Every structure is written in C-alpha cells, then in structure tokens.
Amino acid sequence: MVDEVVRAIREMIVEGRVLPGERLSENALAAELGVSTTPVREAIALLRREGLVTVQPQSGTYVFELQPGELNQLCELRFALEPAAVQLAMEDPASTLAEALDTIVDNMRAAQDSGAVKRYLALDTTFHDTIIAASGNPYILSAYALIGAKMAALRNRLGDDPHHMEKSMREHVEIVEAIHERDLSRATHILVRHIARKEGSYWEHLDPEEMSSLSRLRKV
Incomplete structure (x- = not known):
C-alpha cells in the first residue's frame, strides 16, 4: 500500500500536477487515493528522502522548490x-x-x-x-x-x-x-x-x- 501511494504522489510531482512550493494535505491526498492517512504519512517520509517534498514543522508538507546552488x-x-x-x-x-x-x-x-x-x-x-x-x-x-x-x-x-x-x-x-x-x-x-x-x-x-x-x- 505504501509503495503504491509513494508511486502515485511521485507521479503527481514529476508530471507537474502539483506545483513547486505547493502545500500537500495528507487528508486530501488520502481522500484522492482512497487510503487512510497512515500510508500517506509514510509515503511522504520516503519522498522526503528523494528530495521531492520538504516538511516544515508546524506548517506542513510542500513540493520541493529548487534552491540557489x-x-x-x-x-x-x-x-x-x-x-x-x-x-x-x-x-x-x-x-x-x-x-x-x-x-x-x-x-x-x-x-x-x-x-x-x-x-x-x-x-x-x-x-x-x-x-x-x-x-x-x-x-x-x-x-x-x-x-x-x-x-x-x-x-x-x-x-x-x-x-x-x-x-x-x-x-x-x-x-x-x-x-x-x-x-x-x-x-x-x-x-x-x-x-x-x-x-x-x-x-x-x-x-x-x-x-x-x-x-x-x-x-x-
């Protein structure tokens, strides 16, 4: 289940269906993918290692933006x-x-x-x-x-x-x-x-x- 969610969110980011800097809602993603928030949360942790998302404490999860350098x-x-x-x-x-x-x-x-x-x-x-x-x-x-x-x-x-x-x-x-x-x-x-x-x-x-x-x- 987590692998499928990772693949789905990765495709959204790679294909540009979610924009750089866009906030990702765990609840919205779970509803769209028909899963609970648990695999979404685990998927986000894995996508963070790939550099595709950033997690800002007390703020949320965002699609990566290219930084200077x-x-x-x-x-x-x-x-x-x-x-x-x-x-x-x-x-x-x-x-x-x-x-x-x-x-x-x-x-x-x-x-x-x-x-x-x-x-x-x-x-x-x-x-x-x-x-x-x-x-x-x-x-x-x-x-x-x-x-x-x-x-x-x-x-x-x-x-x-x-x-x-x-x-x-x-x-x-x-x-x-x-x-x-x-x-x-x-x-x-x-x-x-x-x-x-x-x-x-x-x-x-x-x-x-x-x-x-x-x-x-x-x-x-």
Missing part, C-alpha cells in the same frame, strides 16, 4: 555517476547498453516529431536511468536514486522550447553513437557537456558565480 550540486553528482556508469558498461563485453539506448532514442525521435513533449521528457529520464542501470553497480544505482526522481521533475519543468529539444535530441544521438564506437573519451565528453547544458533554463535561478562555474563546465 542546488542544481549545480545535482549536476556535480551526475558528472560523477553517469560517465562512470558508461565506462563500466563499456568494459562489460556482454553489455547491451548501446542497443537499449538505440530503442529509447528512436522512441524519443518519434515523440519529438509528433510533438509529444511529456513523452519525450519521460524517455529522456529513461535514457539516463538506463545508463545508470547498465553500470551493474548497486552503489551507483543507490546514489543516483537520491536524485533521479527530482531530475525527472526538473525535466518536466523545462517546457517545450524547440531549441532545447533539438539540442537535447542531437546530444542523445551522439552519446549513443560514441558508445557503439566504444569511444569512452567521446561518450564522456558529450555526456558531461549534455548534463551541464540540458538544465540551462534554470541557471537564472543560480548565483552569478555559480552560473559562471557551470558555463566553464559546458566548455569541457
């Missing part, structure tokens, strides 16, 4: 985990990462062509989750799980800017090509550039010093 920190963790996952997958002769990413990219292209923005962004999340899973390292998976849902929610806040989506699509294709060619250096270079750029719509919420720091990373 936080996106920079999220990207730094991704810089550490995703290239490492690619390397581990490429070192495994039995890895099917390239083939799995081929399928995802084909579906992303179809979503882009049909204007299915939410579908495209969900597949974007699947693309990066697949890279992490291909590492076969449970510690990498556990570390990424701390930010995965939050990154999915942030992607859905990017909107349907066609310039962003075009660059995003091209970079995903280039990453897969490099993995097929077993060119770790190129795959890592594109992946780091992709991570540093892809959430660029949010740099305006960061301090100028941090914005400059991420701009340097995009030039790596």
